[in-house]
Amino acid sequence: MSILSMQGVTKRFGDITAVDRLDMHVAPGEIFGFLGGNGAGKTTSLRMILDIIRPTEGRIAVLGEAPGQEHADRIGFLPEERGLYPSMKAIDTITYFGRLKGMDAATARAEGMALLERFDLAERATSPIADMSKGMAQKVQLATALVNRPDLLILDEPFSGLDPVNQQLLEAEIVRAARRGAAVVFSTHIMQHAERLCDRLLILRRGVKKFEGDLAAAQGLVPPTVRLTARADLAARPGIAAARILGRDGDWTRYEVDLSPDNDPGTLLETLTREGVLLRDFEARHAALHDIFVHLVGSEPQGEAA
Amino acid sequence: MTKILLVAAREFRHIASMRSFWVSMLLLPAALFIAPLIHDLLEDDEPTRIAIIDRDPGPAGEAIAARLAFEDRRDELAALSRYVRRYELEAADPAAPWAVHDRALTGADVAAYEDAGGLEAALERIDAVRPDDVRDFDPPSPDYALVEPPAGLAEADAAAIEARRDTIFDRATAAGPVPDDIVLIETDADGRPVIHLVSRDRPDATLLGIVREEAARALRTQALAERGVDPADSATIEALAPPIMISTPQPGGGARETHVIRSILPLALAYMLLMSLLLSGNWMVQGAVEERGSKLVESVIACVRPWQLMMGKLVGTTAVGLSMILVWVGCAIVAALMTKGIVADLLRPALDSIATPGAILAIVYFFVLGYVMLSTLFLAIGVLSDNMNEAQGFIMPMMMIILLPVMYMLQAIVQDAGGIGLQIMTWFPPVTPFAVLARLGAGIETWELVGTAILLAAFTALMLWLVGRLFQASLLKSGQKSGIGQLIDRFRIAQD
Ligand SMILES: Nc1ncnc2c1ncn2[C@@H]1O[C@H](COP(=O)(O)OP(=O)(O)O)[C@@H](O)[C@H]1O
Ligand SMILES: [Mg+2]
Numbered sequence: 001m002s003i004l005s006m007q008g009v010t011k012r013f014g015d016i017t018a019v020d021r022l023d024m025h026v027a028p029g030e031i032f033g034f035l036g037g038n039g040a041g042k043t044t045s046l047r048m049i050l051d052i053i054r055p056t057e058g059r060i061a062v063l064g065e066a067p068g069q070e071h072a073d074r075i076g077f078l079p080e081e082r083g084l085y086p087s088m089k090a091i092d093t094i095t096y097f098g099r100l101k102g103m104d105a106a107t108a109r110a111e112g113m114a115l116l117e118r119f120d121l122a123e124r125a126t127s128p129i130a131d132m133s134k135g136m137a138q139k140v141q142l143a144t145a146l147v148n149r150p151d152l153l154i155l156d157e158p159f160s161g162l163d164p165v166n167q168q169l170l171e172a173e174i175v176r177a178a179r180r181g182a183a184v185v186f187s188t189h190i191m192q193h194a195e196r197l198c199d200r201l202l203i204l205r206r207g208v209k210k211f212e213g214d215l216a217a218a219q220g221l222v223p224p225t226v227r228l229t230a231r232a233d234l235a236a237r238p239g240i241a242a243a244r245i246l247g248r249d250g251d252w253t254r255y256e257v258d259l260s261p262d263n264d265p266g267t268l269l270e271t272l273t274r275e276g277v278l279l280r281d282f283e284a285r286h287a288a289l290h291d292i293f294v295h296l297v298g299s300e301p302q303g304e305a306a
Numbered sequence: 307m308t309k310i311l312l313v314a315a316r317e318f319r320h321i322a323s324m325r326s327f328w329v330s331m332l333l334l335p336a337a338l339f340i341a342p343l344i345h346d347l348l349e350d351d352e353p354t355r356i357a358i359i360d361r362d363p364g365p366a367g368e369a370i371a372a373r374l375a376f377e378d379r380r381d382e383l384a385a386l387s388r389y390v391r392r393y394e395l396e397a398a399d400p401a402a403p404w405a406v407h408d409r410a411l412t413g414a415d416v417a418a419y420e421d422a423g424g425l426e427a428a429l430e431r432i433d434a435v436r437p438d439d440v441r442d443f444d445p446p447s448p449d450y451a452l453v454e455p456p457a458g459l460a461e462a463d464a465a466a467i468e469a470r471r472d473t474i475f476d477r478a479t480a481a482g483p484v485p486d487d488i489v490l491i492e493t494d495a496d497g498r499p500v501i502h503l504v505s506r507d508r509p510d511a512t513l514l515g516i517v518r519e520e521a522a523r524a525l526r527t528q529a530l531a532e533r534g535v536d537p538a539d540s541a542t543i544e545a546l547a548p549p550i551m552i553s554t555p556q557p558g559g560g561a562r563e564t565h566v567i568r569s570i571l572p573l574a575l576a577y578m579l580l581m582s583l584l585l586s587g588n589w590m591v592q593g594a595v596e597e598r599g600s601k602l603v604e605s606v607i608a609c610v611r612p613w614q615l616m617m618g619k620l621v622g623t624t625a626v627g628l629s630m631i632l633v634w635v636g637c638a639i640v641a642a643l644m645t646k647g648i649v650a651d652l653l654r655p656a657l658d659s660i661a662t663p664g665a666i667l668a669i670v671y672f673f674v675l676g677y678v679m680l681s682t683l684f685l686a687i688g689v690l691s692d693n694m695n696e697a698q699g700f701i702m703p704m705m706m707i708i709l710l711p712v713m714y715m716l717q718a719i720v721q722d723a724g725g726i727g728l729q730i731m732t733w734f735p736p737v738t739p740f741a742v743l744a745r746l747g748a749g750i751e752t753w754e755l756v757g758t759a760i761l762l763a764a765f766t767a768l769m770l771w772l773v774g775r776l777f778q779a780s781l782l783k784s785g786q787k788s789g790i791g792q793l794i795d796r797f798r799i800a801q802d
Binding site for chain 2: 047052069072075079082083085086087096144145
C-alpha cells in the first residue's frame with residue numbers, strides 16, 4: 001500500500017543524467033527523507049512526482065495513478081525556490097492556492113485563517129506579502145502547501161533559509177501532517193532534521209539511489225563505535241579494529257574503539273567481562289546519519305558537486 | 307476550465323490593482339473631456355477690433371463700417387441657414403432667406419432677414435417647429451467690432467500714428483479698448499480719399515479686401531455722380547450681380563464625408579483595440595516576467611497545467627483590455643448623449659452603417675480574436691525575457707510592427723486612399739484585425755472577410771501552440787542567455 005512509488009525512473013537533460021533508474025515507495029503516514037548533496041537529483045525527482053517535468057524512462061504512481069495536476073487537490077507542495085505574488089494579501093494568496101487545489105473560496109479562506117492563527121500570523125492576514133518579513137512570507141508559503149490538508153505533502157529543501165524558530169514550527173507541522181495520516185516527502189542536505197524526523201529515508205548520489213530504508217537499517221551499514229575507560233591496554237585485542245586514546249586519568253585510559261566488522265558492542269562487553277578487564281565506563285554509539293551519508297556517498301552532503 | 311478562470315480572475319484583479327491601470331484607463335475619457343475645453347480656449351472668438359478715423363467728406367468711411375456690420379450679419383444668416391437645412395426646419399418659414407439653400411446669399415437676403423427682425427425673430431419661428439431632440443442654434447461669434455479710436459488720435463496724421471504705434475496697440479497701458487486695426491481716411495490734394503491701414507499685426511486678407519472694395523465703390527459712385535449719374539442709379543448698378551445657384555451635399559452627406567462617417571466607429575474601435583492592447587500587453591509581459599522572476603511559478607504549475615496557466619493569463623488580460631474598452635465606449639456614449647448635437651449627428655449615420663448582424667459579428671470576431679492573438683505575442687515576450695529590461699528590447703520592435711501599419715492604415719482610410727497597400731495589410735495576420743475594422747466602414751468583400759477570418763483563426767491557433775510550448779519549456783528557466791539557439795533549445799526540451 002504505497003501512496004507514491006517510482007519504478008526505474010530516469011531523467012536526462014541532454015547529456016546529464018539527473019536521476020538514474022530510481023525505485024522507491026512511500027506509505028501513508030510516513031515521513032520520508034530524500035537525502036543528497038547539491039545536484040544529486042532531489043529537486044528533479046520531486047518535480048517528476050508533481051508532473052512539472054516528465055521522466056525520460058520509468059513509471060511513477062502518485063495516489064495510485066500517473067502523476068498530474070488533477071491530483072493537486074490531494075497534494076501539498078513547497079518548492080525549493082520560494083516566492084509569492086508580492087502585491088497579494090497573505091490570506092488571499094492562501095485562498096488562491098486553496099482554490100487552485102479545488103477548494104471552494106469559503107473553505108479555503110477559513111482553513112487559511114486557521115493556519116495563519118496557528119503560525120501566529122492572524123493579525124497580518126490582510127498585509128500584502130511585499131510588506132512582510134522573509135520569515136513571515138515563508139510561513140505564508142507553507143500555509144499555501146497545507147491549506148488543502150494534503151494526503152501527500154512534498155517539501156523541497158524546506159529547512160533551508162528558515163530561522164531556528166521557523167525550523168521548529170516546520171518540524172511540528174511535518175509531524176502533525178504525518179499523524180493525520182499524510183505521507184510527507186521532503187528533501188534535504190541537512191542530516192540533523194532527517195535524523196530527527198524521518199521514518200524512512202533515501203540517499204541519492206548523482207541520481208543513483210545508494211540507500212532506502214529506516215534509520216536503524218542505515219545505522220547497520222556503518223559499525224558503531226564504543227567509548228570505554230579501562231586500565232588494560234586495548235590496542236591489540238581480537239574484535240577491535242582500532243583503539244584511539246582520548247585521554248588518561250591516573251592509570252585509567254579513555255579509548256574510542258572501532259569494532260572489527262563481525263563484532264558488535266554486546267559481544268565486546270561480554271568478552272572483556274569474561275576476561276576480567278576492569279572497566280569504569282562503557283558506551284556504545286551508533287553512527288550519526290551524517291557519518292552514514294559520508295560513508296555511502298563518499299563526500300560531505302553540502303560539498304558534493306554535480 | 308475553473309482553473310483557467312481562477313488564474314484569469316487573479317490576473318484581472320492584479321492588473322486592476324495597479325495604479326497604472328487606472329491612470330491609463332481614465333486618460334482617454336479625460337482627454338475626450340478636456341479636448342473640447344482646450345479647443346474652446348484656443349479658438350479665437352474674439353472679434354477683430356477696428357477703429358475708423360474718417361476725415362474725408364466722402365462716403366467711404368461709412369461704407370466700410372456698414373460693410374463690416376453686413377459681413378457679420380451674413381455669416382449669422384448663413385450659419386442659421388445651414389442649421390435649418392441640417393435639421394430640416396424649413397417649415398418654420400419657407401420663404402425666409404434662411405430656408406433657401408440653393409443660391410448664394412445676397413445683400414437683399416441679408417436686408418430681408420434684418421427687416422424680418424433678425425436672429426431673434428427667426429429663432430422664434432424656428433422654435434415653433436423644432437423637435438425636442440434638435441440642439442439649440444449656436445450663432446457664430448462676430449468677426450468684427452467697431453471701436454472708438456484711441457484718445458488723442460483725432461488730429462494725428464498717418465505719420466504721427468505710425469510714430470505712436472508702440473503705445474496705441476499696447477493693451478497693458480491703454481485706457482480704452484485697443485483696436486487691432488486703425489483705418490485712417492484722409493483726403494488728398496485732388497479731393498480723393500486716401501486710406502491708411504495701421505495694423506497691430508498683419509491685417510487679415512478679408513479686412514483688406516473689404517476696405518479696398520468699399521473705398522473703390524465710394525470712388526466709383528463719386529465719379530459717376532461727377533459725370534451726372536444719379537446716385538440711386540449707380541447704387542442699383544453697383545448691386546447688379548448674377549444670382550449664383552449653388553448645390554452642396556446635405557450636411558452629413560457627400561461621398562467622401564459619408565465614407566469617413568461610416569468608418570468612424572470601426573476606426574475608433576481599431577484605435578481603442580490598439581491602445582488597450584499596447585497597455586495590457588505591457589502588463590502581461592510585466593506579470594509574466596515577475597512571476598518567473600519571483601520563482602513562484604513552480605508552486606502554481608504544481609496545481610495547474612502550464613497551458614491552463616497560459617490560457618488563464620490570456621483570458622485575464624483580454625478581459626482587462628475589453629473592460630477598458632467598455633469603459634471608453636461608455637464614456638463616448640455618455641459624451642454623445644450629453645452633447646446631443648454634433649457627436650450624435652455623426653454617430654447616428656455611423657451606427658446605421660454598421661448596425662447589421664453581419665457587421666456586428668465581424669467586429670466582435672476580429673476584435674476578440676485580434677486581442678487574443680496579439681496578447682499571445684506579448685506573452686511570448688514575457689516568456690522569453692528574464693527581466694523587464696530585456697523585455698523592453700522585444701516590446702519596442704513588436705510595437706513598431708503593429709503600430710506603423712496601423713497608423714498608416716487609419717490615415718489611409720480617413721483620406722480615402724485605400725488601395726493595394728491596405729489590401730495587402732489585411733492579409734498580414736498581426737494587423738489583420740485592425741485592417742478589417744478599418745475597412746469595414748468603406749465596405750469589404752465578403753470573401754475577403756471570410757478569408758481573413760479563417761487566416762486569423764489559423765494564425766492565432768498557431769501562435770497559441772507555439773507560445774504554449776515555449777511557455778512550458780521556459781517556466782522553470784531563468785538567467786540563461788536568450789537567443790535563437792536558446793529558443794531552439796527550449797523547443798527541443800518542450801518536445802521531451
Ligand atoms: N531543467 C534542467 N535542465 C538541465 N539540467 C538540469 C535541469 N534541472 C536540473 N538539471 C541538472 O540535473 C542535476 C540534478 O539537479 P537537481 O535535481 O536540481 O539536484 P538537487 O535538487 O538534488 O540539488 C544537476 O546536475 C542539474 O544541473
Ligand atoms: Mg534541489
